[in-house]
Amino acid sequence: MTSTTGTTARTGSAPALLAVLLPAMLATVIASDMVNLVLPAIGTEFGASEAELAWVVTGFLLMFSVGIPFYGRISDRVSLRRLFCFALLAYAAGSLICALAPDLLVLVLGRVVMGVGAAAIPVLSIIAVTTLMPADRRGAGIGVISASAGIGTAAGPAVGGGIGQFLGWPALFWIMLAIALVLLPAAARVLPGDAPSGAGRFDLPGGILLGLGAGLVLFGITQAQVSGLAAPSSWASLAVAVVAIALFGWRTARVAEPFVPPALFADPVYRAAVVIAFLAMIVNLGGLVLVPLLVVDVNGLGPGAGALVMIPAGVAVAAVSPLIGRLSDRVGTRPLVLAGLAAMGLFAVFLSACAGGTSVIPAGIGVLGLGVGFIFVLTPIISAAAGTLPGDRVGVGIGILQGAQFLGAGTGPALLGALVTARQQSGAGAVNPLFPGHEGAAYSDAFLAMAAVVVLALVVAVRMRPRAAAG
Structure with missing residues (x-):
């Protein structure tokens, strides 16, 4: 994006830019899983089966996975202002369709349209920070964006369950519609409207x-x-x-x-960033999905109370993310990534040893440690990868990186959930010798598998070149 290499002085201050990107990112992440706890109510109203209800989530996620690399590539040809405003309009239209849906088919259609708009927000937010903020503040900006994503991921089920219980599930979509419409004029004012130059054929x-x-x-x-x-x-x-x-x-x-220039992967830091982002996201989302299921299935909590276990993790991630962003600008990527992965591995083993205990406190501590460790990994990785990209390939490079990250977010919970189901059906004991042998052995095995994934990520991170990683 060679025409937007200036700073935010051209369109507004850095705080104004982040004031638009942060709530947009927060709303997008919350929307991805806010419906999880209200699916039974939707099923009762529309007379839908569990398999049919799954499309309320799957339709959104499919558009997300397809859209992220497309938006990244298109951003090398179309201005950030036009793309971001289109995304907000699509998000608002999808929210309106969902809020007024008379049946499940229309609701799924609305979720698909929401996904078309929502897919743009994460990748365009990182591109905006990368291209519009000074290089010495890029890490801090990415840290703020990561904080909003962490809050949204942890708070999504609780927000959805609480609002859905007291105001009804359509209220969730009315709120998202209002947020998108409020952000639309602000985005048009803050983001640059000049089209990138130098992009090749699409x-x-x-x-x-x-x-x-x-x-x-x-x-x-x-x-x-x-x-x-x-x-x-x-x-x-x-x-x-x-x-x-x-x-x-x-x-x-x-x-x-x-569509994806092979030269992107010539840089060892970018290659490592893509692999680490994918593997770390498998573990992070696996914990965010499995811990609430654990405390509901094994500890007997209700869905709302189970979601509340995630709140401390969201608060901790929000507090730590900006600090990690500023720290990555000073000390480089590799030390923070190694520390973050080590923390994720240790807390995954901790969860494997404590899964299914009589208290839910270990589960809350474990998911908090996973979340904080993940931010130590993600923020420096994105900042380092962005620093390796030439100006005319920032969009496609960030799009591929975030596409890998989201693919990990989608495949991790599904694979780990399948492992839990298979282990429950087998009735076998836990593999982890530290597990005391009470109920929850299937979850213990899933958390141990997460630790194994972290080991793979550590192998990649150790091989990163320290000189390049500091970029």
């Missing part, structure tokens, strides 16, 4: 193949969690996804200007 077939592959991977894994891997909807989706990704790779190697 490889639409390559983008379609990449989006199709990512979407079908997510859908196939989700169906495996619901119906089992032997279900045709699961294995067929995964098989077609493999074909789509293979065709994407074939096209990338043969066209002059592919």
